[in-house]
Amino acid sequence: MNDPPIKINETxxxxxxxxxxxxxxxxxxxxxxxxxxxAFLTWQFSSTLxxxxxxxVPPLGPTWMNHGFKYSNSNPPIITVIDMGSxxxxxxxxxxxxxxxxxxxxxIGLWYAWVSGISRFFALLWVNQVTKIFYRILPDWKLTRFDxxxxxxxxxxxxxxxxxxxxxFKKSNEKILLMLGWSVLSVIIWFPTVEENIWTIFFNETxxxxxxxxxxxxxxxxxxxxxxxxxxxxxxxxxxHIGLWELAKTKLTHPTHWFFxxxxxxxxxxxxxxxxxxxxxxxxxxxxxxxxWLLKSYPTQLDGIKKRILPYWVFILCFHxxxxxxxxxxxxxxxxxxxxxxxxFAIFFLIMFYAWDTYFDAKMPFLTPLGRNALxxxxxxxxxxxxxxFFWFNAYDFRxxxxxxxxxxxxxxxxxxxxxxxxxxxxxLDRFKIYLKF
Amino acid sequence: MPENEKLNSxxxxxxxxxxxxxxxxxxxxxxxxxxxxxxxIVFLVIASLTWELASxxxxxTPPLGPTWLNHGWExxxxxxxxxxxxxxGSQIFxxxxxISLSLSFKSKVEKKGLHFAWLTVLHRVFSFFWIxxxxxxxxxxxxxxxxxxxxxxxxxxxxxxxxNLRKFKDNIYRPLFGVVWALSSIGLxxxxxxxxxxLGSGYFWSAFFLEAPAHLAWGTLFAAVFVFLIKKPDFxxxxxxIIYLGHFIMWEFKPIINxxxxxxxSQWDIPFDMLAMGAIAITATCIWDWxxxxxxxxxxxxKKRVIPIMLITGLLHFIVDFFQTAEHHGINLSLGLLAIAFxxxxxxVFFSLEFFYKYKIPPLTHIGRNALFLFLFQGIFTLTYxxxxxxxxxxxxxxxxxxxxxxxxxxxxDLMGLIAFLVPMLIMYLVAWLMDRYHIYIKV
Numbered sequence: 001m002n003d004p005p006i007k008i009n010e011t012x013x014x015x016x017x018x019x020x021x022x023x024x025x026x027x028x029x030x031x032x033x034x035x036x037x038x039a040f041l042t043w044q045f046s047s048t049l050x051x052x053x054x055x056x057v058p059p060l061g062p063t064w065m066n067h068g069f070k071y072s073n074s075n076p077p078i079i080t081v082i083d084m085g086s087x088x089x090x091x092x093x094x095x096x097x098x099x100x101x102x103x104x105x106x107x108i109g110l111w112y113a114w115v116s117g118i119s120r121f122f123a124l125l126w127v128n129q130v131t132k133i134f135y136r137i138l139p140d141w142k143l144t145r146f147d148x149x150x151x152x153x154x155x156x157x158x159x160x161x162x163x164x165x166x167x168x169f170k171k172s173n174e175k176i177l178l179m180l181g182w183s184v185l186s187v188i189i190w191f192p193t194v195e196e197n198i199w200t201i202f203f204n205e206t207x208x209x210x211x212x213x214x215x216x217x218x219x220x221x222x223x224x225x226x227x228x229x230x231x232x233x234x235x236x237x238x239x240x241h242i243g244l245w246e247l248a249k250t251k252l253t254h255p256t257h258w259f260f261x262x263x264x265x266x267x268x269x270x271x272x273x274x275x276x277x278x279x280x281x282x283x284x285x286x287x288x289x290x291x292x293w294l295l296k297s298y299p300t301q302l303d304g305i306k307k308r309i310l311p312y313w314v315f316i317l318c319f320h321x322x323x324x325x326x327x328x329x330x331x332x333x334x335x336x337x338x339x340x341x342x343x344x345f346a347i348f349f350l351i352m353f354y355a356w357d358t359y360f361d362a363k364m365p366f367l368t369p370l371g372r373n374a375l376x377x378x379x380x381x382x383x384x385x386x387x388x389x390f391f392w393f394n395a396y397d398f399r400x401x402x403x404x405x406x407x408x409x410x411x412x413x414x415x416x417x418x419x420x421x422x423x424x425x426x427x428x429l430d431r432f433k434i435y436l437k438f
Numbered sequence: 439m440p441e442n443e444k445l446n447s448x449x450x451x452x453x454x455x456x457x458x459x460x461x462x463x464x465x466x467x468x469x470x471x472x473x474x475x476x477x478x479i480v481f482l483v484i485a486s487l488t489w490e491l492a493s494x495x496x497x498x499t500p501p502l503g504p505t506w507l508n509h510g511w512e513x514x515x516x517x518x519x520x521x522x523x524x525x526x527g528s529q530i531f532x533x534x535x536x537i538s539l540s541l542s543f544k545s546k547v548e549k550k551g552l553h554f555a556w557l558t559v560l561h562r563v564f565s566f567f568w569i570x571x572x573x574x575x576x577x578x579x580x581x582x583x584x585x586x587x588x589x590x591x592x593x594x595x596x597x598x599x600x601x602n603l604r605k606f607k608d609n610i611y612r613p614l615f616g617v618v619w620a621l622s623s624i625g626l627x628x629x630x631x632x633x634x635x636x637l638g639s640g641y642f643w644s645a646f647f648l649e650a651p652a653h654l655a656w657g658t659l660f661a662a663v664f665v666f667l668i669k670k671p672d673f674x675x676x677x678x679x680i681i682y683l684g685h686f687i688m689w690e691f692k693p694i695i696n697x698x699x700x701x702x703x704s705q706w707d708i709p710f711d712m713l714a715m716g717a718i719a720i721t722a723t724c725i726w727d728w729x730x731x732x733x734x735x736x737x738x739x740x741k742k743r744v745i746p747i748m749l750i751t752g753l754l755h756f757i758v759d760f761f762q763t764a765e766h767h768g769i770n771l772s773l774g775l776l777a778i779a780f781x782x783x784x785x786x787v788f789f790s791l792e793f794f795y796k797y798k799i800p801p802l803t804h805i806g807r808n809a810l811f812l813f814l815f816q817g818i819f820t821l822t823y824x825x826x827x828x829x830x831x832x833x834x835x836x837x838x839x840x841x842x843x844x845x846x847x848x849x850x851x852d853l854m855g856l857i858a859f860l861v862p863m864l865i866m867y868l869v870a871w872l873m874d875r876y877h878i879y880i881k882v
Contacts, residue, residue: 351787412760
């Protein structure tokens, strides 16, 4: 069978993009955002059973859509697909990074691709800061004078950037420098308002992992052009992680705090081994390789799938199976086992959506608009988590107020309304071609 | 897709299979189905091992093997239990049997007649009931049991010889030997279990309704009956929906209905699992028939039916689970729907692997070609492992003392755990490979 044509629904210019827009990739992004939304909701209405509390009640929603550690009070806790949410998101981000980096460096130049990558890095760090501030100020809506000054400064810079972007720099490639300036300044301006330490903001949160791993993915894309060799970097990082984790395991109960033992009482005692960044980078590098194997390295996409992606898919599952005996997959620290399992599931979804799109000419309804604004949807979910938190802390709180069948029906509604609302927002944004991208 | 690249269901996808290898089969052999079967068997083997080496106390020792490859309730017993892919094992197996049944039943009816097709179905159904009796056998050997077993061996040898005589090889009554053998086996196994026990206790309920092979038997029978009665899958699926609706309602009123039943038969319950497996098998037959919607282009069936059914069952599972949480003990509607959605997903993936990507996962085809045999063969490990190690603690303690280490989670202990998993899997694969090499296929 010959390589079928790539399906691109609309011209990529409509997406303000230099590269074609793949429907299978949007669907893949969409499904991961969808799972992340479910994860937010099951988190909010999770059972207290896993916490070992005496007042355990059943959670709301399917059991397998909970975080495993919130479900079973065991060591190691059971792993579900929900525990892999951020790792799967990282994989998708890695694929997108590779597509956009290759396209930008080919059409405009390496400098442009790099500046774009660095902008994304700072933008993700800035979003991480924003979420921290959001959670700090929202309970009582109290802003200090300093907060107000920072926010006003940021609004001024953002407005200025937008004006410059749509006027002076509209048709100039230098607009990417404008974006870089804006993202760097945003991080600098918001930084003083954050209460958490440097380690937490820049190294120890999901968005920080995504930021670092995206940056390293760009670094390795530049450094090692051949994906067959670049994949070795991914396994090198896995090996480093395994070694460090094994060392840390013997030092302390919580591996991410290894340096607490080494430098206690010094300013560096907040610093730990960035375990999650190491493995997120390994995932991102794997994703760039998968992307290149599929779209760049072989004359046909089928060749790439058959010769590299599928063998790698089988291999990574075997790798997970073996490593899991020594270092079980964990949610709270992305071990090599969890990272490998995430890569396996990400490729599973990829080959499925690719086949749907390319051969079956089918797509899951709603996933495409969700996927096209994946990052915005990922951030919007946090709002539900926050607002639901005003009313119910967990399933026990909810079921105490709404017991029995009525409680189940209301629970179902509490899951469906946010999902429907998010789909509506995604659809409207897609309808008017509004896409939030870094 | 270009016209000349349409997927024709009549093209036999037996790449790499020598001529005559499956000459006893009346239908083409599909590689993707063998791969799918093989994967289910691999998961079943892993499930048996994680079961045997599970942890009884997490404060003392963790279990062996990946956490998500355990039964949810065996890993951590609480209410409601978490559901893993392993909990769906027998339902996915049923789904596969449903697909195979639809494929082979029609082919047999067409090529050898209706009675031949029905005899093979009955052979399979009775064989499953017999297997159900075998797995609940007590390991003691009083004289009457020995006599029953000897007679059974003689009957088995006789049936095997008769079946393979050249005179009967192409005879349309050949499956009759299988039916007679399976019925005799059931009778003799009732004898070895002592007739009074069979009549007076829950033996009958247990062997014919409660055990997993009995569910497979009923599911197969249900599927065959409705494939025979209702030719159009669009109508046949209604039967599955009706069964599940009945199941859903009865599940809500379980205590009342069970109390009524037990007023007459004390050990009996509503046969929920039998009904659910029946519905899964019927759905599977529909899936196969939909795939043949346009025999010249199977993609039509996928697009119009299989993919939508997968999405609908997935969504319905999500809704129903709020009211009847999926459980491992007792296949309720939620678990059944999840199993159907997941099975459809696997069908799509394995179909794509073969037809579009032209890729085979190396050992799965050999395993899949003798799926039933290997399903039974893995029982050896579930019987022998507990004799050596009761659970993860026993295993880890023994290994720690062997290597002279104090820690139960020492890397050497973990490594031995890995070997304890890999050895049975390698043996299984070797057996599968050898049998495939010499074209020995055990089918019922």
